[in-house]
Amino acid sequence: MRRLDQVGSFLRPAKLKAARSDYANAKISKDELRAIEDECIKELLIECDKNNVYYLSDGEFRRSWWHLDFYWGFSGISKIIKEKGYVFKGIETRAEGIKITNKIECKDHPFLKDFASLVKISKELGIDTNRLKLTIPSPSMLLYMLFIRGGFNVEFEYYGKDYAKLKEDILKAYADFYLEFEKLGGVYLQLDDVSFGSFCDEDFRANLIKNNYNADDCTKEYVEYLNKSLATMPKTITSAIHICRGNYRSHFSASGGYSKVASELFANLNINKFFLEFDDDRSGDFEPLKYIKNQIVVIGLLTTKTKENPSIQTLIKRAKEAANFLDIKQIEFSTQCGFSSTEEGNEIDMNTQWEKIALLNELNNTLDKEGF
Template sequence: MTKDVLHYDTVGSFLRPEKLKQARQDFLENKISREKLKFVEDEAIVDLVEKEKQLGLKVVTDGEFRRSYWHLDTFWGFGGIEHTIPEHGYFFHGEETRADSATVSGKIHYVENHPDVQAFSYLKELIKDDDDVTARQSIPAPAQLYVELFRDERNKKITNEFYPDHQELVADISKAYRELILDLYNHGCRDIKLDDCTWGVIVDDDFWNVFSEDGKYTRDGLQDLYLELNNGALVDLPEDLRITTHICRGNYHSTWASKGGYEPVAAHVFAKENVDAFYLEFDDERSGGFEPLRFVPKGKEVVLGIITSKKPELEDKEELKQRIKEATKYVDLENLALSTQCGFASTEEGNKLTEEDQEAKIKLVIETAKEVWS
């Protein structure tokens, strides 16, 4: 893949232009039609892809401009899932998000023409004449859907009513996801990234037990479950399909949800998840050191997210080079790459940066990578 040669990348989401934000608000208030909203989305995506190519990115995305959230919009596209409004949003460090959720309404199954497939098809068409550019589709990991279905007492109750057999729930989630992945592949997608906050929660000593389902799971038990969900969707896939994962500790309006290094989960996710590469947050002390990377199998890639997408201040290039050198104690330089630590807008609110700041961060990623891997 082109990224393996270039050793630079982004996580995928970009700040929404104000015109797009206004159009989405107008649509929610019934001031414009869905067709008009799509027209504005289309125009914004065309502009973004052109900008990505001008910056020198060889793996491009649609910025997740058709989504409100990095994860919920995908869930809402499955059969047996409905959009609900809980009493509270997610609680981040110092801020509560908008209140939206996904709740079981029947047996979970894949539905043809899923919104993510529609979104990718448009992106793919934009780069059909660019042989050196790859179109990527990011989707939330299967484990992330499972966690959402047990997010609060109401969701737990409803999920257990539809799925008294827990293994049936796990199997249905994995199956729906595998069918989404194969549908994306059939529409030309060769690069799919699974965004996953579940591991970023388990690493937090003060937070992981919130997801233990009232003591049903130990920390190791949760990891076994999440591996089963994710790997269950990644069986018998085409050999030319690149599957990667991004592990996040929360990214909303420049705030975060959890803390902790990767050591508690490394022997599970790094050693056993069936992906080709790991996109990992290492932008501040909350992420811990590089030592857990010793569990990454030889030959798998690690994309070091050591340039933050949460703040506009630019990192020192020499310090970035030194951190990359430190990581080579555990992963060969040829199997490392550089990116921002997360997307710039995991939700449509976006982080507290300007589009100029966003561009400067991407330029720093590319310039540093070209100097390190020259």
């Protein structure tokens, strides 16, 4: 039977949201907040295990954002409040971001402490720690944040316009993080990235041209950069990448099939697993999967953005369509994204979240019976 994987984030329980609010308003201490986080993570692991989710994370319960918290954890990167948030289709995010203020280094990164806590909680529950995964934004995503989302041809505090040194230090910071993660017993690391999803979007590609950038060149540059980073990852770690088109309170930021990036991204990225979105028409068809080599592809057939679900018959049909381009042994299934890429969460309820997990289990079981 296929092992059920999940992109990463889960809806935050009400008591966790209340605790984060209390901490922000100085009503509880950081230690008290952490104790409540531990309690909620323990409950999540139990619920995931009960619902046959094989690969387990902390649900990103300690984070505000899927990506910014990780960058803020590096020395030399600071949190800032911007004039505007990131523009999604129909909504604008909170106006928080990153600023480089010094040399970028990995020193006592808080995510390492968080993963050590996850290992401890898992052992207390008798869960095999080889099932644990950690999700972090990719190093190429940081380039995207700095050079595209942050403005074009920008100058950085500390680095000025020495982009080569900046990129070198980012790679070193990630390499150091990988090594520390392995020392804690980490065996599965997922990199999350919206840059490649953006490069699939026609409007986004046109905007790049207006700023003297080219999406195809960026795709090639980011794949090469990712490969340099992956080369520093210990071989004991299973690497994965989730290619997303944006997920904020059930809204998206990009559209377009993978055909515009597939011949470079799928054919040349040295990764073990791809998490790919195929939940609606914005995702395009499965044909770009022909560029995949021998990697596992976790196909995201179910949206996390709305309550609605396709029928089991539709899911089976879609799974078999994907198998026209991949060996069935390479295919796993998940939702197309996390349920709560930021602490606000998508505009669905807890019951919907677990109904979607149950439907994925039904898909796995049905396909197993058919010998798929």
